Amino acid sequence: MKSKKILKSGLHALIWKENKWHIAKCVEVEVASQGKTRLEAISNLEEALELFFQDEKVSLPKGLENLEIFPLKMGYA
Numbered sequence: 001m002k003s004k005k006i007l008k009s010g011l012h013a014l015i016w017k018e019n020k021w022h023i024a025k026c027v028e029v030e031v032a033s034q035g036k037t038r039l040e041a042i043s044n045l046e047e048a049l050e051l052f053f054q055d056e057k058v059s060l061p062k063g064l065e066n067l068e069i070f071p072l073k074m075g076y077a
Contacts, residue, residue, distance in 0.1 A: 011026050011028050011029070011049065012026070012027040013025060013026055013027065013042065015038055015042065020036070021036065022035050022037060022038045022040070022041040023041060024045040029049070031045065031048050031052050032045065033045040033047070033048045
């Protein structure tokens with residue numbers, strides 16, 4: 001089951017397990033990482049995000065307060 005974690009930066013991550021690895025993916029930007037534990041995956045994602053934004057003169061996305069993520073069930077025609 002996927003879970004949501006709020007990162008220190010105000011960005012959000014989806015975290016799930018694939019085989020022996022925990023995957024952490026940022027919702028607002030296309031950055032992801034992995035680790036042997038949930039905490040390691042989150043730590044690796046935070047490091048990847050720091051590198052991603054290191055030389056950028058960007059601000060965090062606005063208007064994303066109270067972001068909630070819901071699983072959707074879809075049928076195919």
